Each structure stands twice: as structure tokens, then as C-alpha cells.
Amino acid sequence: MTSNDSSPPSKCRTRNRNPSRAFEGLLDRHFEGILADHPVLATLTGLRAGEGHLGHASITFINRQQRRRQSVLQSLDQLTPTGLTGEQHLDRLALRGQLLKDCEDHDRGRHRMDPDALDHVLNILLHELQRGEDEPARAAKNLRSLLSETPRFLTEAATLLEHPEPVWRRMLEQSAAAAPSLLSSAATFLGRHVPSQMDAALLRSAGRAFNCYRDHVLSLKPAPESSFALGPQRLARRVRDELGLDYTLGQIEALAESEIARVNGLLDRACRRFGRNQRPRDILERARSEWDPPEDLLSYYQKETARVVHAFRGARAVTFPPGESLVVRRVPDFMRHLFPTAAYSAPGAFEKRQRGIFWVNDLSVTRRTEADKLRERRQHFGVTLTCAHEAYPGHHLQFSIANRHPRRWRRMFAHAVFYEGWTLWCEQMTADLKVDASPWLPVQQLHDALWRCHRILVDLRLQTGRYSHRQAARHLERALNFTRARAEADVNWYTGSPAVPMSYWLGRLENERLRHRLMRGRGWSLKRFNDWLLGFGTLPQAWIEKYGLD
Numbered sequence: 001m002t003s004n005d006s007s008p009p010s011k012c013r014t015r016n017r018n019p020s021r022a023f024e025g026l027l028d029r030h031f032e033g034i035l036a037d038h039p040v041l042a043t044l045t046g047l048r049a050g051e052g053h054l055g056h057a058s059i060t061f062i063n064r065q066q067r068r069r070q071s072v073l074q075s076l077d078q079l080t081p082t083g084l085t086g087e088q089h090l091d092r093l094a095l096r097g098q099l100l101k102d103c104e105d106h107d108r109g110r111h112r113m114d115p116d117a118l119d120h121v122l123n124i125l126l127h128e129l130q131r132g133e134d135e136p137a138r139a140a141k142n143l144r145s146l147l148s149e150t151p152r153f154l155t156e157a158a159t160l161l162e163h164p165e166p167v168w169r170r171m172l173e174q175s176a177a178a179a180p181s182l183l184s185s186a187a188t189f190l191g192r193h194v195p196s197q198m199d200a201a202l203l204r205s206a207g208r209a210f211n212c213y214r215d216h217v218l219s220l221k222p223a224p225e226s227s228f229a230l231g232p233q234r235l236a237r238r239v240r241d242e243l244g245l246d247y248t249l250g251q252i253e254a255l256a257e258s259e260i261a262r263v264n265g266l267l268d269r270a271c272r273r274f275g276r277n278q279r280p281r282d283i284l285e286r287a288r289s290e291w292d293p294p295e296d297l298l299s300y301y302q303k304e305t306a307r308v309v310h311a312f313r314g315a316r317a318v319t320f321p322p323g324e325s326l327v328v329r330r331v332p333d334f335m336r337h338l339f340p341t342a343a344y345s346a347p348g349a350f351e352k353r354q355r356g357i358f359w360v361n362d363l364s365v366t367r368r369t370e371a372d373k374l375r376e377r378r379q380h381f382g383v384t385l386t387c388a389h390e391a392y393p394g395h396h397l398q399f400s401i402a403n404r405h406p407r408r409w410r411r412m413f414a415h416a417v418f419y420e421g422w423t424l425w426c427e428q429m430t431a432d433l434k435v436d437a438s439p440w441l442p443v444q445q446l447h448d449a450l451w452r453c454h455r456i457l458v459d460l461r462l463q464t465g466r467y468s469h470r471q472a473a474r475h476l477e478r479a480l481n482f483t484r485a486r487a488e489a490d491v492n493w494y495t496g497s498p499a500v501p502m503s504y505w506l507g508r509l510e511n512e513r514l515r516h517r518l519m520r521g522r523g524w525s526l527k528r529f530n531d532w533l534l535g536f537g538t539l540p541q542a543w544i545e546k547y548g549l550d
Contacts (some may be wrong), residue, residue: 019083026079027091027409030072037065040124043142045412046348051138052145054124057117057157066106069099086547087407090536093543094413097241104234113165113227114496115172115217117157118210121150122175122182129182129189129335130345130357136193143186147202151209158216163223167469167495176214181337183207188334228495230463238499243417243506244540249460252502256456259505260479263453267446273439280447281481284381287440293377297362301342302328304383305358309392311435318393318530324354324400326391331361341379344390346399349411354403356396358387382444384436385427393530394423402537410537416500418538421507424452428508429526452505454479459494459501469495510541517545 035042039050055061076096084092105111125146132139164172183203190199230238232249239245239252247255271278294300305328312318331339339361347354364376380386388394398419403411430436431445458475461467467475469491476487494501511533518524518532536544 019080020085020088023079023084023088023092026072026075027095030068030095031409031412033068037061040120043124044127044348046351052142052149054121054146054149054153057153057160059111059160062106062111062160066103069103069106073099073103087410089547090539090543091407091410091413093241093244094410094415094539097238098413100241101238104230104237108230108234109162111160112162113223114168115157115161115164115213116168116496117154118172118175118179118213120157121146121153121206121210122179125182125186126335126338129185129332132189132193133329133332133357136189140190140193143190144196144199144202147186147206150206154209154213158213161217161220163227164217164220165227165495166222166225167228167492169217169222171492172214172217176210178338179210180207183210185334185338226465226468228463229465230498232464235460235463235498242415242499242540243503244415244542245417245506245510246542249464252456252506253460255509256453256460256502256505259453259456259509260450263446263450267443267450270442270446274443280443283440283443284447287438288378288381291378291381293374293380295364295373295377297364297377297380298328298330298360301358301360301380301383301387305387305391308384308387308430308435311433312393312429315433316525316527317429317433318397318527318534320392320397321401321404324356324397326356326358326396328358328360328391331359336361336363336366342386342390344395346395347403349403351403354400356391356400358391358396382441384438384441385430385444385448388426388430388435389423393429394426395419398422398534398538401534405537407537410539414538415540416503417507417510417540419507420500420504421509421511421541422533424449424504424508425511449505449508451480452508455494455501456505458491459499462491462494463498507541514541514545 035045035047035050037055039053039055042050073096076092076099079092081089081092125143128139128142128146131142183206187199187203190196236249239247239249245252267280271280271283274283305326309320313320339359341361341363343359343361345357345359347356360380362377363379364373367373367376390396402414405411427445427448431442454476458467458472461475462469462472469488472491472494473482473484473487476482476490477484480487482490514533515529519526519529524532532548533541533544536548
């Protein structure tokens with residue numbers, strides 16, 4: 001994306017005599033426009049104005065968004081950076097990175113390759129079903145409106161596609177296969193909450209629209225294999241402008257290989273206490289088989305979440321702000337097939353009530369024999385790390401604090417290098433602080449860390465064209481003993497989220513680097529360090545270091 005280097009008109013120069021004020025106006029206009037044009041995004045942030053609406057997906061709409069982004073980028077380039085505060089610089093970097101990413105995706109024609117409109121619809125329908133646990137009338141009203149708009153929206157979205165990317169087309173087929181289950185869940189929900197005679201017709205119409213969209217995508221000639229790949233130049237830019245790192249791709253690859261060797265060494269030492277020639281997967285499988293989980297998994301999760309919170313409070317590891325709340329809730333019967341064993345739903349950025357939901361999906365209640373019930377409950381093995389990652393002090397605490405940031409639009413930025421780096425930092429603290437003294441916990445924590453280290457290599461090689469989808473999956477199968485199905489599912493989302501898979505461990509390393517600088521170098525306590533890190537929103541650690549330290 002190139003900017004206009006010509007002198008700005010006199011009106012802009014006059015306005016920019018106060019760059020700080022001009023920047024605030026630019027932020028307001030940009031995000032107010034984005035939320036007005038994208039009702040689903042507005043709904044997910046907690047604003048009521050967009051509820052029940054899907055927005056538009058025509059080429060006219062897509063191109064108008066691109067012109068908006070280009071205009072904002074030009075305005076950013078016309079601002080005098082020395083007139084901005086440190087907090088404004090953080091927003092400037094985040095906004096610029098977001099705009100460049102979206103401009104790049106438009107310029108490389110992602111909207112012509114990515115059949116993601118069906119997922120767009122399914123995700124907001126699921127969001128309303130989740131809302132239905134607390135506000136059934138509101139959720140039912142929104143569901144009916146969304147179902148009524150689905151045929152129009154998918155018809156618009158179908159006109160964008162020219163040559164679907166092969167991996168994304170296969171993912172679309174999987175989503176389409178799962179869509180009837182979600183519609184069935186919607187039908188069950190609507191039937192329980194002020195049922196309407198029109199519900200059956202709305203559901204049938206949406207189902208037909210799903211099928212028509214799928215059939216249209218499958219009728220198109222696919223793009224060449226690996227068309228999802230960004231290429232080295234774009235990936236390097238995202239590392240710089242989304243992860244905040246000044247590493248070259250070669251340096252990232254060397255770092256990943258070094259970390260794989262280091263973590264493997266730590267893992268070997270952790271396994272030795274269990275005897276000679278003990279492999280991590282054997283140790284963990286044996287521990288899983290010996291775990292006797294209680295029949296009431298929901299109560300177990302609730303107690304374990306409370307225990308983890310108490311342990312981190314007792315260790316004075318981080319501040320828990322007043323007003324946030326988390327409920328640990330069983331997945332409703334009609335949504336069981338839509339959830340993994342455990343999941344977290346964050347509060348919207350602008351929700352008045354910052355309450356997260358920690359979902360527990362106990363499939364043992366659907367099994368008949370005691371052996372099958374126990375086998376399902378044992379799928380929840382490692383609950384302590386799950387609670388630390390998803391709830392406290394992981395995603396829930398981090399997003400609850402970020403959503404309180406006094407700079408309103410800071411809440412709209414969510415960089416994976418921070419929020420996933422933070423959760424891996426929480427897992428490390430769980431082991432270091434002995435929140436769970438189980439002998440196998442260090443093995444599990446390091447085994448999962450090794451997976452995130454390999455993600456760096458796979459992400460980099462996949463997005464630069466050095467790995468095909470199959471080669472990337474083989475890497476995970478060979479290095480981590482993943483099944484083919486698990487490896488391919490993991491790589492599927494890598495293809496559409498470049499630089500996100502590598503963000504997990506790179507973010508974890510950034511936290512460790514800053515911990516060394518501030519705790520060892522300046523004598524900060526763990527609590528002061530964690531509170532400082534969480535106090536800037538969900539931004540790259542390197543930016544926080546540059547503009548957030550005295």
C-alpha cells in the first residue's frame with residue numbers, strides 16, 4: 001500500500017496544527033463508520049444497534065470499504081507524529097497494521113477466493129444461541145431476523161467468488177455439513193421460547209440458502225493450490241506490523257528451531273523422573289487413564305476455577321479488578337455437538353457487564369455404559385491448565401481488563417501475539433507457582449509448548465510457499481505424533497490466519513524477555529509486571545515496551 005506523498009491541502013494542514021486532536025477525530029470517524037457498516041461486528045462488541053442484521057457482501061460494499069481504508073491511511077500519513085502522546089502512538093500503530101492487513105487482503109483478491117460467508121452467518125447464529133441462556137426473548141428476536149436476512153446475504157456473497165481457494169473450499173464443505181445441526185439447535189431453541197408459526201419457514205429458507213451457497217462454490221473452478229499463501233514480503237510485513245517484531249523471516253526460523261531444541265531438552269528432563277525411555281505421550285496417557293474425574297464435571301470445573309483464582313491471588317501474581325465476573329456453565333443439550341470439551345466466550349468490548357462464560361461440554365451424559373461415561377469425562381484431563389488458559393488469569397481476565405481501557409477504540413484491537421502469548425505465560429506461571437502439584441503437569445505444559453514452537457515453522461513455511469497443506473500436516477504428524485485428521489484440522493486454520501499460529505510462542509517469548517528486563521533488571525514484583533503488561537490493551541509487547549515504559 002503506497003501513500004500519497006504530495007502536500008496535503010491547506011485545510012488538512014490547518015486541522016493538523018493539533019495532531020493529537022486530529023488523530024482522535026480520525027479514530028472516531030473510522031470506527032464509528034466500521035461499526036455502522038458491519039452490524040455483526042457491532043453485535044459482537046456488545047452494541048445493540050446491529051443486532052439481528054447481517055450487513056452486506058456485494059462488490060460495491062467491498063470496494064467502498066477499501067476506499068475508506070485507503071483514505072484513513074492517507075490521513076494517518078499526513079499527521080505529525082511528534083504531536084501524539086504515547087497512548088496515541090499505540091493506537092496509531094495498531095490502526096495502521098489493521099488497515100494494511102485489510103488492504104493487502106483486498107488487493108490480493110481474498111474476497112474472490114474465500115467462501116467464508118456461510119461461517120459468518122453460522123457464527124452470529126451461534127452467538128445468539130449462547131445469548132439465549134440469559135436473554136431468551138432477545139436472542140429469539142435476533143435469531144428470527146438473522147434467519148430472514150440469510151438468503152439475501154448469501155446471494156450477495158456468492159457473487160464475489162471467482163476461484164475458491166482449494167483448502168478454503170474444503171472447509172466450506174465441512175461448515176455446510178455442520179449447518180443442519182446448528183439450524184436444528186436454533187429450531188429447538190425457538191420452539192422453547194415464544195414459538196412462531198413462521199419459524200419453520202425461516203429455517204427452511206435459511207437451509208436452502210446454505211445449500212445454494214455451497215453448490216455455487218463447488219461449481220466454480222478452484223484457484224491453484226496454496227493460493228492462500230501470503231508470500232515472504234507480505235508475511236514479513238505482518239510480523240513487523242501485527243506482531244510488533246523487527247525479526248527477519250530467517251531469524252524467526254532460526255529462533256523456532258532453537259526453541260524446539262531447547263523445549264525438547266526440558267521435556268526430556270521432565271520425563272526422566274518417570275523412568276528411562278519414557279515418552280511424553282505415554283506419561284500423559286497413563287496419567288489420563290488413572291484420573292478418576294467426578295461424575296459432576298460442571299461442579300468440578302467450578303471448584304477448580306475458584307481454586308486457581310485463589311492460588312493466583314495468594315501468590316500475588318496479578319490484580320483482579322472489581323466488577324468482572326465469570327460463570328462456569330454447562331453447554332445446553334441442543335448445542336453439545338457445536339462445542340469442544342471446554343470453551344470460553346468473552347464479553348463484548350462495549351458490554352456494560354463484563355461477564356465471561358466458561359462452557360463445559362460434558363458428553364458423558366449422552367453415553368449409556370459406565371465405561372463410556374468415564375472415557376468421555378477423561379477427555380477433560382488437565383483441567384487446571386485449561387482453567388488458567390481460558391479463565392483466570394488467562395483469556396477472561398485479560399479481555400476483561402482490556403475492555404475497560406479508558407481509550408474507547410483501544411478495545412477494538414486484538415493482537416494474537418499478546419492474547420495468546422499471555423495465555424501461554426499463564427500456563428507457565430501455573431507450573432512455576434505450583435498451582436497444581438501433579439507430577440505430570442510440567443510434562444503436559446512443555447508438551448503443549450513444543451506444539452506451539454513447531455507452529456512457528458509450519459506457519460512461516462506454509463505462508464511463504466515452502467510447504468503445501470499436506471506437507472504442513474505431515475510436519476505436525478512427524479514432530480508431534482498428531483493423527484492425520486488432527487494435523488489437517490490444525491493446518492486448516494493456519495491457512496486463513498497468517499502470522500497468528502506463530503504468535504503463540506513468539507508472544508510467550510516476548511513476555512519472558514520483558515520479565516527478565518523488568519523483574520530481574522528493575523526489581524519489579526510479578527504482580528507489578530503482570531499488571532503493567534495487562535494495562536495497555538491487547539497490543540504487541542514490543543510496542544508497549546516502547547511507549548509504555550518510563
